[in-house]
Amino acid sequence: MSADVECANSKDLTSDGFDAFVVSVEPILRAALVARHGRDRGAVATAEALSWAWERWERVREIESPIPYLVKVGTSRTRMRLLFPKIEPLIAPREHEFEPGLDKALRKLSDRQRSCVVLIAGYGLSFAEAGEVLSVTKPTVQKHFERGIERLRNELGVAGPESDESVAIEIGVDEDA
């Protein structure tokens, strides 16, 4: 009986703070991984990274900036998936309507362009926030974003913007960018 209580207490202690950690970290971690690897691998990489964090919670809670670390964990743990992409069902995407060719068009962008476009236009991050996630400067983010959006438009065959200002407003980029 006392052993059970001790075990329960130990579990409480080890899981202490994990829920709050996931709630705070998951959106940005998911954004970073989805931006980098696309929807399917990004979703699994997020799950892998957070599972890894749960298994090593005592260690992870001590890390000062866990997100870049977990991004690497997610990336590394899903690398094998590239070899056998269809071995297991992926984490099922939710039903959403969007341009059918968007997945393919995004894959044609460079990694950096795709990351910037997805983080800014998809997740609504500012250039500065995206720069923090990607560890690059704001001007670099802006450059990759603009090129990425332009290329995406060309791929999808949609008309380009008439001014940079209108793009910034319509896709929710921060005003100071």
Next chain:
Amino acid sequence: MHEGSTSRDRLGRDLRSWVESVTPMTPESARSESPRLHRERRRRRQRALGGVVTVVALSLGVLIVVPRLGHSARDVESVTPGNSAPPRPEGCSLDARTFVDEFVSAPAALGEGLPSGSTLSLADGTVFDESGLVRVLSIDPGTAVPRQSLDALEISGGFKVVVVERCGSLASIATIAESIRSSISTAGSNSHLAGVSISLDEGRGLVVLTGPRVIADELVAEARVDGALIDFASSVSSTD
């Protein structure tokens, strides 16, 4: 709202919808997914390891089996069954292939030598009698000089054929061959020597010296090719 603006709006909406289609992880799912993801990773690793093992095994198989296939095919093509040469009537003529099959590939036949008056004809039609013939170093039982090596030779005048069997390693054959070659180069001023051909084939070397026999003899002596040497020409002479 003009068309460009509509397109841009749609692109923005599409991208937002695209990212929202990714299922978010909850703390509970992070905990519960862990074992499943573990299993999946293990399965992928095993699959990958299986693939690597298969590739390595296949590669080794190819490396081991193919050369053997090639070797046995060549043996079948060139080796005459049996260890002794059939008796030859005096004055018979042997073509290069028969010579190789019956005398070079069958060590037991060496002692019997060529019947008196035998000749060796090469693929190019050149015919030689035994007086200009042969010095054979130890022969690897069951193997033969590659036919293509002998058939491809263009020999004129007197000649010697020196067959060097695997003497421990390919390197030692190369050493002997190089030794002969260097002897020839030091005797380069000797205009009587028409040429030398040295070929190595799967552990055996075939050295053909063309030119007057006396000079070829000297060169072989100078090269100190000895040991298990069988002077085929001598055995021919002794049977005479």
